[in-house]
Amino acid sequence: MKLVVAIIRPEKLNEVLEALFKAEVRGLSISRVQGHGGETERVETYRGTTVKMELSEKVRLEIGVSDHFVEPTVRAILASARTGEVGDGKIFVLPVEKVYRIRTGEEDTAAVTPVA
Amino acid sequence: MKNLRLPAFLLALLAGLAFAEDPEFSAADTAWMLVATGLVLLMTPALAFFYGGLVRSKNVLNTMMMSFSALGFVAVAWALLGYSLALSGEGNFIGDLRYIFLNNVGLENKGAIASITIPHLLWMVFQGTFAIITAALVSGAVVERMRFPAFLLFITLWSLVVYAPLAKWVWGGGFLADLGAWDFAGGTVVHINAGIAALVAAMVLGVRKDFGRQAILPHSVPFVLLGAAFLWFGWFGFNAGSAWAASTSAGLALANTILAPAATIVAWSLIDLFRTGRVTAVGLATAIVVGLVVITPAAAFVSPLFALVMGAIGAFPSYYVLLWRARSGLDDSLDVFAAHGVAGMTGAILTGVFAQESVNGLFNGLIAGNPAQVLIQALAVLIAVAYSALATFVLLKLVGAITPLRASAKEEGLGMDVTQHGEEAYTSGEGAILVRSEAPLPAGKPKPAGGTD
Numbered sequence: 001m002k003l004v005v006a007i008i009r010p011e012k013l014n015e016v017l018e019a020l021f022k023a024e025v026r027g028l029s030i031s032r033v034q035g036h037g038g039e040t041e042r043v044e045t046y047r048g049t050t051v052k053m054e055l056s057e058k059v060r061l062e063i064g065v066s067d068h069f070v071e072p073t074v075r076a077i078l079a080s081a082r083t084g085e086v087g088d089g090k091i092f093v094l095p096v097e098k099v100y101r102i103r104t105g106e107e108d109t110a111a112v113t114p115v116a
Numbered sequence: 117m118k119n120l121r122l123p124a125f126l127l128a129l130l131a132g133l134a135f136a137e138d139p140e141f142s143a144a145d146t147a148w149m150l151v152a153t154g155l156v157l158l159m160t161p162a163l164a165f166f167y168g169g170l171v172r173s174k175n176v177l178n179t180m181m182m183s184f185s186a187l188g189f190v191a192v193a194w195a196l197l198g199y200s201l202a203l204s205g206e207g208n209f210i211g212d213l214r215y216i217f218l219n220n221v222g223l224e225n226k227g228a229i230a231s232i233t234i235p236h237l238l239w240m241v242f243q244g245t246f247a248i249i250t251a252a253l254v255s256g257a258v259v260e261r262m263r264f265p266a267f268l269l270f271i272t273l274w275s276l277v278v279y280a281p282l283a284k285w286v287w288g289g290g291f292l293a294d295l296g297a298w299d300f301a302g303g304t305v306v307h308i309n310a311g312i313a314a315l316v317a318a319m320v321l322g323v324r325k326d327f328g329r330q331a332i333l334p335h336s337v338p339f340v341l342l343g344a345a346f347l348w349f350g351w352f353g354f355n356a357g358s359a360w361a362a363s364t365s366a367g368l369a370l371a372n373t374i375l376a377p378a379a380t381i382v383a384w385s386l387i388d389l390f391r392t393g394r395v396t397a398v399g400l401a402t403a404i405v406v407g408l409v410v411i412t413p414a415a416a417f418v419s420p421l422f423a424l425v426m427g428a429i430g431a432f433p434s435y436y437v438l439l440w441r442a443r444s445g446l447d448d449s450l451d452v453f454a455a456h457g458v459a460g461m462t463g464a465i466l467t468g469v470f471a472q473e474s475v476n477g478l479f480n481g482l483i484a485g486n487p488a489q490v491l492i493q494a495l496a497v498l499i500a501v502a503y504s505a506l507a508t509f510v511l512l513k514l515v516g517a518i519t520p521l522r523a524s525a526k527e528e529g530l531g532m533d534v535t536q537h538g539e540e541a542y543t544s545g546e547g548a549i550l551v552r553s554e555a556p557l558p559a560g561k562p563k564p565a566g567g568t569d
Contacts, residue, residue, distance in 0.1 A: 011529035014330040034547060043551070044538045055547025083526065 001096040001108060002070045004063040007035065007089040008081040013059050019080035020063075023072045026114040028063040039087045058089060064099060066109045141225040142233035148362035149234045149242055155353025156245035160187055160252050162346030166401070167256050169339025170450050172332060174531025175260045176339075176541045182255035182267055189268055190251045190275045194244040198276050202283035203229045203243060208291040211284055215240070229288050233361060242357060243283070249354075250306045251275045256450030257314035260332075261324050261528050264536040266521045270512065274313065278507045282309050282500060296489070297496030298471065298479060300369070301358035303413025303463045304500045311457020312504040314448055320512045323447035325525050337397050344401035348377065351408045355415040365476070369415035372423035373408065379427030380407025387435055402455055406434045409459035414467040417478070422470040429466065434459045461497050468493035 008016055013030070020028065034055040042053045065073050074091055082088050101111040164183035168176045190198075196217055205212035215221050223235045232239050251271040258267065282305045285292040292304075299305060326332055334340060355373045359366035384403035385395045410430030411423055418426065437454040448454070468490035471481035480486035515521065527535040534540060 009529075014326070036547070042534065044534070044540065044543075044548070046539065050551040051548040052551055053547060054549050085526070 001064065001066055001099055001112060003094040003096050004061070004065060004070065004073050004077075005092040005094060006061045006063075006077050006081070007033070007058050007091075008061065008077070009083070009087065009089060010057050010059050012081045012083070012088075015080040016061070016077055019076040020073065023076040025063060025065065025069060025073050025076065027112065028061055030062075031060045033058050033060045037087060037089075056087065064096065064112045066112050139225070139231050139233045141235075142361070145233040145361040145363075146235065146238065148366065149238055149357060149360065152353035152357025153238065153242045153245055155350045156242065156249065156357060157187075157350075159245075159347055159350030159354065160184070160249050162343050162350055163249065163252050164343070165339045166343025166347060166405070167259065167450055169336040169341075169343060170256075170334045170398070171259055172531075173335040173542055174533055174540075176335060176533065177539055178264065178532035178536050179255070179259045181264065181537065182259065182271075183252040185268060186248050186252040186255075186271055189272045190248045191244055193272050193275050194247045195240070198247055198280045199240050199243060201276060201280035202247075203227065203240075203288045206289075207284070208289075208294070209284065210281055211288060230360070239360070242360075246302060246306060246354070247275050247279050247283070250279055250302075250310050253306070253310035253452060253456055254313045254317060256452040257318040257448045258321050259449050260532060261523055262321060262521060263519070263523050264532075266515055266519050269519065270317075270515045270521075273511055273515065274508065277511055278313060278504055279305070279309065281507075282503065285499075286496075292496045292499065295496065296479070296492050298417060298467060298489075298493070299413045299464065299496075300415045300417055300467075301355045301412045303409070303460045303467070304496060307409045307412060307456040307460030308464065308497060308500050309460075309504045311453045311455075311460055312501050313508040314452030315446075315457060316505050316508045317512060318446060318448040318453075320509065320516075321521055323445065324449065325528050327447045328445070334398060340398055340401045344404045348373075348404055348408060351412075355408075355412060359416060365416040368420070368475070371420050372411050372415050372418065375420050376411030376423045376427030376430070377404045377407030379424040380404070380410065380431045383428040383431035384435060387431065402434075402438070402451070403431060405455050406430055406459045409456055410463040410466065413460070413463045414470065417467055417471040417476040417481075419470075419472060419475045422472075422483075426463065426466045426470060430459055430462045433462050461501075464493050464497050465490060 006016075010032070035058050036055050039056060042056070044051050044053055061077070063073055070093060074093065077091055099108050099111040100106070160183050164180035167183065168180040171179045199218075199221070200213050200215035201211045203211060204215050218237075218240070221236050221240050223237055225232050225234060225236065227236050227239050230239075251274055254271065254274065255262075255267065281290075284290045286297065286299050286305050287293070297304070324332070351373055352370050356366040356370040359369055380403045381400060384399060384406070388395045388399050407427040407430060410426050414423070414426060434454050437458045438451055441448060441451060441454055467481065469482040471479055471489065472484045473480045474484070479489065481489045512521065523532060523535065
C-alpha cells in the first residue's frame with residue numbers, strides 16, 4: 001500500500017480528477033494549499049503598493065492505493081497535470097504502515113479497495 | 117425639419133405641453149433629468165456587480181473592469197464624437213459633425229434633434245449614459261477570455277460605429293423613426309443591439325477553454341442580486357428619464373418599470389417551480405433584468421395592466437433560450453443574448469401589440485386595432501439585428517487584426533485578474549512581500565504571470 005501525495009496547479013484539478021476517474025482510481029482527498037517551488041515571481045500592484053507574491057495557490061491530492069494501483073495513479077496524474085512550465089508540481093509516493101476503513105473495520109488492501 | 121418631427125412631437129405630447137416650436141426652459145424638467153442621468157450612470161457599476169458575481173472568483177475583477185472602463189472610454193468617445201454622430205443633423209443614417217468635441221453644446225435648451233426644455237449639455241450627457249451601459253452589456257459574452265486591451269479598443273470603436281448609427285436611426289430622426297417604429301427607452305438601440313453584438317462576439321472569440329468540460333459556477337450570487345437591485349433602481353432613470361421631462365409620461369414609465377419586472381419575477385418563479393420544484397436566486401435576478409428589458413421600448417406607450425402582461429409574457433422566450441443556450445455549443449458566457457437580445461425583441465414586438473393611443477397620445481398597436489404596427493416593429497427589429505451583427509463582426513475582425521482578441525489558454529487558466537490587471541479580488545496577503553520603492557520594478561511592467569504556480 002502506498003499514499004500518493006500530489007501537489008498540482010489548481011486550474012489542472014478538473015483534468016486530473018477526470019484522468020483518475022478514467023484510471024478507475026477512487027477514494028481521494030484534496031486540500032487547497034499555498035506553497036513555493038522554483039517559480040518565477042509574480043508582481044501585483046494595489047494603489048501604489050507593489051508586492052511580490054511569493055506563495056502560489058496549489059491543490060494537494062492524497063490518494064491511498066494498493067500496490068498495483070500505484071503506477072496507474074501516478075501515470076494518470078503525470079499525464080493530466082503537466083503544462084511543461086515551471087510550477088507543475090510534484091508527486092510523492094509514501095509507504096503506508098496500516099489502513100483501516102472506519103465504517104467496517106476492514107484493514108489494509110481491503111480498506112483501500114473501493115466498495116463495489 | 118422632417119427629421120425633427122417625431123421626437124419633437126413625442127416630447128411635446130408626452131410632456132403634456134401644448135405643441136410649440138420653441139419650448140421654454142423648465143427647471144422642473146431639468147431637476148428630474150439631473151437625477152435621471154445619475155440613475156442611469158449607476159446602472160453601469162451595477163452591471164459590474166451583476167456580471168462580476170456570475171463569473172469565477174479568479175475573473176471577477178476583469179469582468180467588473182469591463183463595465184467600469186466603459187464609464188471612461190465610451191463616455192469620452194461619446195463626448196468627443198459619438199454624440200455628434202448619433203444625435204445631430206438632418207441625415208437619415210448618420211449625424212453630422214456639428215457637435216464634434218462638444219462644439220455648440222451649451223446650456224441653452226436646444227438640441228439639433230429635439231426641442232428640449234433642459235440644457236443641451238445635460239441632454240448630451242443623459243444620452244451618453246445610454247451609450248456607456250450598452251457597450252458594457254456586450255462584455256458579458258466575452259468575459260473570462262478576452263484580452264483587456266483588445267476589449268477597450270473594441271467597445272470604444274463599437275460605441276461609435278454600431279451604437280451611434282442605431283441611435284440616429286431610432287431616436288435621431290433617422291429612417292427607422294420615419295418608418296413609424298417606436299422605441300421609448302432603448303429596446304432596439306440598447307438591448308437588441310447589445311444582445312446581438314454579444315452573440316456575434318461570443319462566436320468570433322470562441323468558447324472558453326473549460327466550457328462544456330467543467331462546471332463553471334457563479335462565485336458570488338449575492339453580488340448578482342445586488343447588481344440586479346441597483347440595475348432596477350437605475351432603470352427608473354433609464355425609462356422614466358426617457359420622457360425627457362418631469363411629465364405624466366415619466367410617471368407612467370416609472371410605474372410600468374416597477375410592474376413589468378414584478379410580473380416577470382412571478383412568471384419566471386412559476387416556470388422554475390413547475391420545472392424543478394425550486395426557485396433559484398440567479399434565475400430571479402435574471403427575471404428582473406428580463407422584465408426591465410421587455411418594458412423598456414414600451415415604457416410610456418402601454419397601460420400599467422398591459423405592462424404586467426408584457427412582463428409575464430416576456431419571461432417565456434428568455435427562459436427557454438437560456439435553457440437552450442446552456443446546452444448548445446455557444447459560449448455567450450453571461451447570456452447577454454437571452455437576457456437582452458431576446459427580451460429586447462419580445463418587448464419591441466409586444467410594443468406593437470399593446471400600445472394604445474388613449475394611453476400614449478401617439479399611436480395604436482394591435483389590440484387597439486392597428487395590426488400593421490406589429491409588422492413595423494418587427495421590421496425595425498430585423499434591420500437592427502442585421503446591422504448590429506454585421507458591423508460588430510467586421511469591427512471584431514478589425515480589432516483582431518490590430519491586437520489579439522483572446523488571452524492564451526494559460527492566462528485563461530490562471531485567471532484574467534492576475535494576468536490582465538496584476539491584482540486579485542480575494543487575497544489574504546499571505547506570502548506577499550512588499551517591494552520597496554528603491555528597488556525598481558523589472559522594466560516597469562510585471563513579468564508575465566506565467567510560471568508562477
